[in-house]
Amino acid sequence: MYNLRNALSRIYAAAPKSLSYPSNLGQQRSIGTSTGGNQLNGTFYEFRNYIIQPGKVTDFMKLTSDFIHLRTAHSELVGYWSVEIGCLNEVFHIWKYGSYKERSAVRQALATNKDWQQNYISKMLPMLLNQTNEIVYMVPWAELGEPPKKGVYELVSYQMIPGGPVVWGKAFQKAVSAHNNVGYCTLIGVFHSEFGHLNKVHSLWWHEDGDRRASGRRRAHEDVRVVAAVRDSASYLVSQTNKLLLPTSFSPLK
Secondary structure: OHHHHHHHHHHHHHOOOOOEEOOOOOOOEEOOOOOOHHHHHOOEEEEEEEEEOOOOHHHHHHHHHHHHHHHHOOOEEEEEEEEEEOOOOEEEEEEEEOOHHHHHHHHHHHHOOHHHHHHHHHHHHHHEEEEEEEEEEEOOOOOOOOOOOOOEEEEEEEEEOOOOHHHHHHHHHHHHHHHHHHOOOEEEEEEEEEEOOOOEEEEEEEEOOHHHHHHHHHHHHOOHHHHHHHHHHHOOEEEEEEEEEEEOOOOOOO
């Protein structure tokens, strides 16, 4: 532990107080800290993952489709997906909030909403095996994108070394931008954890279908610019996972 603290101290001492670099995803923005426009104006996103009992996914989806309007009346749903590859019997959804005060008010309103509690929650909870959530911010150099048409999504999650974007932000942005430039997919958003696993980043991608993703990945792996950018970013990487997501009929992101 002592050696780790010394190593991190040397990294912080060597790192400039504010790093700026060009981004093809938007105008030049500072990545000296993790504080971006969303954090300054209060906007954040909540990731929610539910593991459904085997054999109950169809019932869960039908119930949610019938009553999701009661939930979206209180706050904005960004997207709702079933996980096709990565974890079986799982659903993943993203909610947007303007502040923690807003989220608290929404939670309180839902807790006292008899229609929501009786028609949905009381029937949904027995179908669940597990629930987790995470609060994330959009990184300063990205914004929520729109898919060009209906397709599938890929959520890639990266556990980075301690230190935050001041240590690994520049290399990570270059790696994401390099993949985006190949053109086989559309970047929907890049999110940095605030509550949950710290130093975790998620990139959400749209693909036309699974086969187009596979062929695009092969092209990316043959692109020397992508290989170089990924190699630099990987030096700060602890682990990564991904999931293939299918949008539900009631998901705003299709």
